[in-house]
Structures are given as C-alpha cells and as structure tokens.
Amino acid sequence: MSASGVVSLRFEEGLARLRLARPEAHNAIDRAMAYELLDAASACAARPGLRAVLIEADGPSFTVGGDLRHLHGVGDDLPAELQRMISRYHAALAQLGALEVPVVTAVQGAAAGGGLGLLWCADVVIAADDARLASGFAKLGMSGDGGSSWAVTRLAGARRAWEFLVDGRVLSAAEAAEWGLVSRVVPAAGLAAESERTARRLADGPTRAYAHLRRLIAAASGSSWAEQLDAERQVMAELALTDDVRDGIAAFLARRAPTFNGR
Structure with missing residues (x-):
C-alpha cells in the first residue's frame, strides 16, 4: 500500500x-x-x-x-x-x-x-x-x-x-x-x-461455483425467469468440466468430504 x-x-x-x-x-x-x-x-x-x-x-x-x-x-x-x-x-x-x-x-x-x-x-x-x-x-x-x-x-x-x-x-x-x-x-x-x-x-469451498453464483445472484433482479433458467443451464454445463464438480460427485457417493481446488 x-x-x-x-x-x-x-x-x-x-x-x-x-x-x-x-x-x-x-x-x-x-x-x-x-x-x-x-x-x-x-x-x-x-x-x-x-x-x-x-x-x-x-x-x-x-x-x-x-x-x-x-x-x-x-x-x-x-x-x-x-x-x-x-x-x-x-x-x-x-x-x-x-x-x-x-x-x-x-x-x-x-x-x-x-x-x-x-x-x-x-x-x-x-x-x-x-x-x-x-x-x-x-x-x-x-x-x-x-x-x-x-x-x-x-x-x-x-x-x-x-x-x-x-x-x-x-x-x-x-x-x-x-x-x-x-x-x-x-x-x-x-x-x-x-x-x-x-x-x-x-x-476452502468450490470457488469456481461461487464466482458464477455471485454473478447469477447479482443478475437475478434484472433477469426474467426464462433468462435466469438459461443462465443457470449454461453455468452448470461449464462447471461440469471442473475438477471441483468431479470430486464433489465422487465424494458424495463415497461419503467423504470433497477437496475443492478451484480448477
């Protein structure tokens, strides 16, 4: 500073x-x-x-x-x-x-x-x-x-x-x-x-998901229902490519805590 x-x-x-x-x-x-x-x-x-x-x-x-x-x-x-x-x-x-x-x-x-x-x-x-x-x-x-x-x-x-x-x-x-x-x-x-x-x-959480949620929540009051649904669909498809989602699903099925790395 x-x-x-x-x-x-x-x-x-x-x-x-x-x-x-x-x-x-x-x-x-x-x-x-x-x-x-x-x-x-x-x-x-x-x-x-x-x-x-x-x-x-x-x-x-x-x-x-x-x-x-x-x-x-x-x-x-x-x-x-x-x-x-x-x-x-x-x-x-x-x-x-x-x-x-x-x-x-x-x-x-x-x-x-x-x-x-x-x-x-x-x-x-x-x-x-x-x-x-x-x-x-x-x-x-x-x-x-x-x-x-x-x-x-x-x-x-x-x-x-x-x-x-x-x-x-x-x-x-x-x-x-x-x-x-x-x-x-x-x-x-x-x-x-x-x-x-x-x-x-x-x-320690899924920061990639958090980033998208920041944008979705900020946009919600200015979006229509249909627009918000479409935005959510696009984000879910993008996040499906991440390590966080893969480990999150695997951890849930294995009954263990996930490890999120933001990638």
Missing part, C-alpha cells in the same frame, strides 16, 4: 485480509484511504490463487464514511476533490464486487455514509451486536455515494430505502439483519473469530 498506510492488505493461504487502519479517525475515508482502497482492490483482482477476501477495520468503528474534516479543508476545491475521491472509491467497490471469489465484511460500531459500500460489495456481512448503520447524507445536503441507493433498495425495498436514505433512520445491528442489510449478528467479542471462520470456510 502507499506510504500513509491507512489500508492494510495481507495474503494468507488464498485469503486476502483487507483492513481499514485509521482508527484514530474512526476509519473516516479521506483521499489517501480512497486511493489505497483502489490499490488493494486491484491487488486482489490481480492475485493468482485468491480464494476469498475478508474486509475488516481497526478500532471501535468500522467506518464513519467520508472524512468531513478533510472535505471542509479543501474549500472551493470540494467538487473536484469529491470527484477524485469518489471515482477511485467506486472503482475499488466495483472491483471488489466483480471478484471471482467470495467477499466477507466484518462490521463493528459505526458503519455510515459512503463507507457502507464496503458492506454492499460483500456476499456475507457479519455484524457485531454493537454495530449501527446510518446514511447521514441528507443531513449534509448530499444524496450519497458508495452504492446505497442501489443496494438498500434492492435488499430492503424502496420504502425502507427512503426511510434509511432520506429520513435518516439509524439501524441497530438487529434491525439491519431484519431488513436484510447484514447476514447475521454476533456478539462483539466474537466478531473477528466468526468472520475469519466464515472467510476461511468459503476459501
């Missing part, structure tokens, strides 16, 4: 651990973090043998979103600075969302503003019971970034998207789970262990 070091990235036996590392600012996203997130996402996309990504954060908050002190400090350059930061941050989210491997995000404390995009690009979101989700943009006279207008509408529906994005409702972890915005809630003390367990379990 760059010299400022507000994002860390480590590769461990097929697992990428991407961590927000600006706890003194509650992981507020400034220009350095936006740029480093894009570097990290690009490194994940280019990594041979990658099998899963775990997104975590240091400190009591996951991220409070954009760094308002930084944005206030740029003065009249605010429009250009927002363009610079958001374009790179959104490019990072797009790359993470398009990876051929599962993405798990672990959330504690505040998760707000554009930082919510790091939840929306994930397949599994595990929230500590102290997590709180908020948009907050309307109070700033802003409409928001990070993909919340797409993700909350898709996951929770248009009425709840309005309540969250316009009315500014703050959701507890339990409410976020009930709305479908997080996958499950765990005690705060167990968040790190449960998130790592989940990421490593997915990394």
